[in-house]
Amino acid sequence: MHMNVAPYLLTEDRAEYERVLDDALSTAHTRPELAGFGTWLTAAQLRAMAVNATALITTAAASEYAHFTKVREAGRVAVATRVPARQDGSGAGIVAILTVMVPVLAGSAAVIFLLVGAVLRAVAPGLRFGGTLLTAGLVFGALAAAGLVCAGAGLLVTALRNSPAATVTSAAAAGGPEDELARAREAWRHALLERGIVPFLRDALAATEPPDQQGP
Incomplete structure (x- = not known):
């Protein structure tokens, strides 16, 4: 059962958020700011904390997410309006x-x-x-x-x-809206990772660091 879902995070993007989170956890050992990862908090514990804090974390990338959803909706409207045109x-x-x-x-x-x-x-x-x-x-x-x-x-x-593959091909040939959508999605993912998830994990590790790790 999923916990908090940010008011502006659509249900269809919940899986994408969790994929970015899983990517961050899988590469956490390569980030100096996440020192202590796996020592006093496991990946499963950090993941559960980040899932529960979805609303807080996703606010860090709110502007990128708004642009991504706007581009995606525009693409869907464009595809929907092309179908009746063939019946004129x-x-x-x-x-x-x-x-x-x-x-x-x-x-x-x-x-x-x-x-x-x-x-x-x-x-x-x-x-x-x-x-x-x-x-x-x-x-x-x-x-x-x-x-x-x-x-x-x-x-x-x-x-x-009228197949989906033909629709995608036509869209790409018409000016590349799929490329724009991909760029918008990647911008949101990057902002979500660097400004939301990684800082949250860093703060979570710092807050739960044992006293003996902080020196006398």
């Missing part, structure tokens, strides 16, 4: 309807012609009209098969165009 052309809708209807109509006609032609061929073998109907049925059957292939290809192209 009426020509595309007509083509889609025809792509679906042609195989259905052609398939129905093929079934009717083949059935009637087969019945006439069986009842009156000498009647040429039965053969004509069978030929027409085969032609419509081929047309239905070709329509199904075209419809399948159209659905595949549409699915690929």
